[in-house]
Every structure is written in C-alpha cells, then in structure tokens.
Amino acid sequence: MPDANMVARSRGFGRGMSGMGCDTSSTAANLEAPHRGVAYAVDGSQRTSVQVTMLQYLDLIAEPQKRSELFVHEPAADADALATVRTIIGRVKSEGDRALKLLTKQFDAVDVSSLTELDPIEVPRAEREDALLSIGSDLREALEFSEAQIREYHRSQLIEVGVFEREGVVVQEIVRAVERAGIYVPGGRAVYPSTVLMTTIPAQVAGVEETVLCVPPGRDGKVPVQTLAAAAIAGVDRVFRVGGAQAIAAMAYGTESIPAVDVIVGPGNRYVALAKREVNGVVGIDSMAGPSELVVVADKDAPPAFVAADLLAQAEHGPDGKAVVISDSADLLAQVQKHIAGQLATAERSADIAETLSKGGFAVLVGDLFTAMDVVNDVAPEHLELVVEEPGDLLADVRNAGAVFLGPYAPAALGDYCAGPNHVLPTGMAARYASALQVSTFQKQIHVVSAPADTLRRIGPYAQVIANEEGLAAHANSIRIRNVAEASI
Known part of the structure; x- marks a missing residue:
C-alpha cells in the first residue's frame, strides 16, 4: 500500500506503478507525467490531497482537455496481428480441418487429433449431456434460471410486421431468419457459460435452423464442462473444440467438419475481432466486440463500496479494459479509491484487476452531473451505470451507451448474467452507432410490393x-x- 507521503502536489501526479507502490520522485518531469498511482481532488475552490491506489485521476474542472484520455485509441500493433489473422484464414480456407488441428496445437498447445479417432473436432452430444449431469445443482439452477429469463426477454423483441398502403401500392414486410448461425465463445482466462446462453438464445428465438458453436479447448484438449452444460441447456445444435481466428475462418468458409454459417456472433480477443472484420461480407457479423468497458456516474450519496465493486468486476475481464467513475463529488471519488484498495486485497484475480486498472481505470471529477453525461456520450461506453438519487432524470440525456443500469441495485454484473438483455454489447465507442446483440441480428426484413x-x-x-x-x-x-x-x- 502507498504510504502517507504518496500524495500529489497541485497538478503533479506520481509516476509509475509496481504492484501497489508508486514512484514518488518530485522532479518536474514526474510531476507532469501521467498518473499511475496517486492524485489530487478538487472540491470547489478548495484543493485537497487524497491518497489513491489504482485509478488515474482526471480533474475535468481544472483541465477539461484531459477528457480525451478516456477515449479508446486503436492499438498501434494491429498491423502484425492482422497479417497473422490473414495467414490463418488463408490456411483454413485451403487446408480445412488439417489447418484447424495444426493451429490448435500451435496456439492452444493441444493436439486435438489425439482425442478421438472418429471425430476429433466436434464435441459429441453425449459429452454435452454428461457435462450437464456433472455440474453442481447450484450452477445448473442458476443457468436454467438465466436461460429462461434471457429467452423471455428476447421473445419480447419479436416484431409485429405491418402493411403499408398508399396510392394503390401495397407493401408488406416479411421477416426471415438466417439458416445457420455461428457462435464464438471465448476461453483462456475464464469459462463463459453465460455467453453460450446470450449468443444462442436470440438466434433460436429468431428462428435460426441450426446453431454452431466454437470454443477453444483447454490444455487437456477438452471444452470446460460448464460451457458444455450451458450448451446443453440452451440447446446448441453442434459444438466444436476450436478457438481463435481459425474458428472464425472455419465458420465463415466451412471445413470438412464445420459447416459454413450465415452470421457469426460473439466476443473474443483482438485476433478474433480482426478475423470477424476480415470475413465480414462473406458472412454477417454482430459487432467488433473488444475489451470490456464500464462508466459509473455517481453522485455524492452513491454507496462507494458498490461503485468500487463494480469497477473491480469490470476490470476482472482482463487487460485493455476500461473502468471509469465520474462524479461531481471529490469526497465520493476518494471513498471509491479506498474501497478499491480494500476489496482488491481479497480479490481472487487481483493481479489481473490491478493491471487493468493501472491502464484503464479512471476517477473523473466534473462540475455537475450534466457535464458527466456529456462526457459519457463522448466515451460511448459498453456499460453505463447511473448511481444517482434520480437516475431517470439523467436517462433522458443518454445518447451513446451499449446498456444502461439504473440505481444502486442494478449493477452491470446483473445484466451480465440474468437480467434478460444481452451482454454482447458494442465496445470501442461503437455504441455511437451500434446496439446489443439481439433477435434482429439473426433476421432479415424483406419487403414485398404489389x-x-x-x-x-x-x-x-x-x-x-x-x-x-x-x-x-x-x-x-x-x-x-x-x-x-x-x-x-
């Protein structure tokens, strides 16, 4: 933990971060360097030093130009990643299943050809049913509740098509689902049975005939039982143990084992996102989902422990994410910082969370909540929480956000699992023009003229x-x- 001397001076910020400690050099260069550990707070005209641990502090009252630091910047190294993705896609197109096996061995350290003689890539339906029987009753009950909630919500999205008639012309709208949907569920840092539900169910509600799911195998060559259990609950038609850009290529172009699909949905790392961009046009895609984002707008009465918990939850997704709290109360921001330090000390994935917060965590001071909403619309976050006394009053000012959560008892984590709406949301400022994954993602509206x-x-x-x-x-x-x-x- 930083000691009592770790406080900022006027506009200076401590530089550097190693674990929970900070470099407190008082040189001019360090005073003006980007903050990585401590900050100052402003409350009216009274400037107060506050001790913080993780979040970068932006005082938009004193330095409004700092707002740009909240914006998403395109990674500079994507040219190399794109070249890799194009090579992978080319190999899958030309070599089919053979490329999938070799690439899975290369990137996941798994030789899938050794798993079974009959069908080394596809997960048999019996294995999915066995997985459902093997999970604990608490998890099964939770997944089944979420499945029902998600399905009912997405059924509410089914549209009633009308008939237009003018000057003797009659136009009908007919809705048709795509024939086959490809679903990508990530692996790696964690297992994501919730994403299986969120991506499969709207496709089924839309009327898609066949769902094809790809998920990277673990080091043992197997798909996690939690993921397979969710696939069984959701009723996924086919499951393949293939991940990364190679899975996207396989679903776009087809291989001996994996059928070509019409639409590919689901989140993933930057290689998956780049692969989706490359095959867009060959198939439809939902969005270029990237690192997760949360902005919390909080007033002076917001529970700081709740806000801190939500920021930590968002940072838990991994590197390159963004976790931001915006408030007109310097005291609230200081309290949030303290709770972050306390909760982080007992967090299971504290190292991952700390890394994310050190780069993408921000505590932002504004003059009023209307300015806060102006910042929100510029940032266009994936998740937005309005933890204020009258959240409905601010909702009218929301233009750009993937999903909005009102009040202290509707955290983004509820939406991640069982509120009903989809958790596959636009990221990277795409909420300026894009929406959550939904039933219409898998449908086409066709007009019929007579x-x-x-x-x-x-x-x-x-x-x-x-x-x-x-x-x-x-x-x-x-x-x-x-x-x-x-x-x-």
Whole structure:
C-alpha cells in the first residue's frame, strides 16, 4: 500500500506503478507525467490531497482537455496481428480441418487429433449431456434460471410486421431468419457459460435452423464442462473444440467438419475481432466486440463500496479494459479509491484487476452531473451505470451507451448474467452507432410490393421520368411496356 507521503502536489501526479507502490520522485518531469498511482481532488475552490491506489485521476474542472484520455485509441500493433489473422484464414480456407488441428496445437498447445479417432473436432452430444449431469445443482439452477429469463426477454423483441398502403401500392414486410448461425465463445482466462446462453438464445428465438458453436479447448484438449452444460441447456445444435481466428475462418468458409454459417456472433480477443472484420461480407457479423468497458456516474450519496465493486468486476475481464467513475463529488471519488484498495486485497484475480486498472481505470471529477453525461456520450461506453438519487432524470440525456443500469441495485454484473438483455454489447465507442446483440441480428426484413394495373398506369410515369433523367432507359421501358400493353387490351 502507498504510504502517507504518496500524495500529489497541485497538478503533479506520481509516476509509475509496481504492484501497489508508486514512484514518488518530485522532479518536474514526474510531476507532469501521467498518473499511475496517486492524485489530487478538487472540491470547489478548495484543493485537497487524497491518497489513491489504482485509478488515474482526471480533474475535468481544472483541465477539461484531459477528457480525451478516456477515449479508446486503436492499438498501434494491429498491423502484425492482422497479417497473422490473414495467414490463418488463408490456411483454413485451403487446408480445412488439417489447418484447424495444426493451429490448435500451435496456439492452444493441444493436439486435438489425439482425442478421438472418429471425430476429433466436434464435441459429441453425449459429452454435452454428461457435462450437464456433472455440474453442481447450484450452477445448473442458476443457468436454467438465466436461460429462461434471457429467452423471455428476447421473445419480447419479436416484431409485429405491418402493411403499408398508399396510392394503390401495397407493401408488406416479411421477416426471415438466417439458416445457420455461428457462435464464438471465448476461453483462456475464464469459462463463459453465460455467453453460450446470450449468443444462442436470440438466434433460436429468431428462428435460426441450426446453431454452431466454437470454443477453444483447454490444455487437456477438452471444452470446460460448464460451457458444455450451458450448451446443453440452451440447446446448441453442434459444438466444436476450436478457438481463435481459425474458428472464425472455419465458420465463415466451412471445413470438412464445420459447416459454413450465415452470421457469426460473439466476443473474443483482438485476433478474433480482426478475423470477424476480415470475413465480414462473406458472412454477417454482430459487432467488433473488444475489451470490456464500464462508466459509473455517481453522485455524492452513491454507496462507494458498490461503485468500487463494480469497477473491480469490470476490470476482472482482463487487460485493455476500461473502468471509469465520474462524479461531481471529490469526497465520493476518494471513498471509491479506498474501497478499491480494500476489496482488491481479497480479490481472487487481483493481479489481473490491478493491471487493468493501472491502464484503464479512471476517477473523473466534473462540475455537475450534466457535464458527466456529456462526457459519457463522448466515451460511448459498453456499460453505463447511473448511481444517482434520480437516475431517470439523467436517462433522458443518454445518447451513446451499449446498456444502461439504473440505481444502486442494478449493477452491470446483473445484466451480465440474468437480467434478460444481452451482454454482447458494442465496445470501442461503437455504441455511437451500434446496439446489443439481439433477435434482429439473426433476421432479415424483406419487403414485398404489389400493385394492380391501374396503380402502375397512374404512378408509373413518375418512375419513368426519374429513370430517363438517370439515363436508365431500360428501366423506364420496363414500366412503359406494361402500360402500353394494358392500354391495348
């Protein structure tokens, strides 16, 4: 823990971070360097030193230009990653299952060809059913509750299509699901049975005929039983033990074992995200989901322990994530910092959390909550919590956010599992234009136009005029020939 001397001076910030300690050199360079351990607070005109441990402190009252530090910046090293992804996709396209086995051995240190003689890539349905029987009753009950909640919510998204009629033209909208959906569920740092539910269920509700799930195997070559149990509960049709960019390529182009799909959804690391970008157009994709993000807007009465817990939960997802608290109360920010230190001391994944917070954790002071909402809309976070006395008043000011959670008892973690809405959300400022994964992700709306002869005779000449103006005489003739034929009858 930092000692009592670790306080900031005026606009200076302590530099560097090693574990929970900080370099407290008082040189001019260090005073102006980016904060990694301590900060100052501002409360009106009174400047007060506060001791902090993890979050970078931004005083947007004194330095409003610092707002840009909250924005997502594209990683500089993606050129090399993209080259790797393109090589992987090329190998899967040309070598099929053989490439999948070799790449799984290379990247996951697993020789999947040794698992079974009959079908080394696909997980048999019996193995999924066995996994469901092997998990504890508490987990099974929780997954089944979440499955029901998620399914009912997504059923509410089914749209009632209408009929448009004007000037004799009748237009219907028909909705058709894609035939086959590809689902990617990440592995590595943790197991994600919740993501199996969140990605599979809206596809089923949409009417997709077949769901295909890819998940990276563990070092033992097997898919975690929790993931397989969730697949059994959700009713996934086929499961394959393949991860990374190679899984995305396999679902996009097909191999001997894995069928080509129409849409690929689900989160993953940057290689998975880049692979989805590369195959977009060959198949549909949900979004370029990246590192997880949370912004909490909190007033002076927000429970600091709750806010701290939510920031730690977000940071638990791993590196490159963003966990931000914005408040008009310097005291609240200081209290949040203290609770972060206390809760982090007993966190199971404290090293991962500390690493994420040291780079992407921010405590932000603003003059008022309306300014806070202005910052929120610029950042366009994946998750937004409004932990204020009247959250509904601020909701009207939300323009850009993947999902919003109101009040102290609706944490983002509830939405991650069993509130009902999807937890696959736009990240990297994509909430400016994108939405959560939903039923319509797996559907197409097709308009159907009908018009009787007298309607074409009445309004067709307008289309002919525009077609001729655009130099498309054949288009104009397509209408003219019908009206001439009708007139001769």
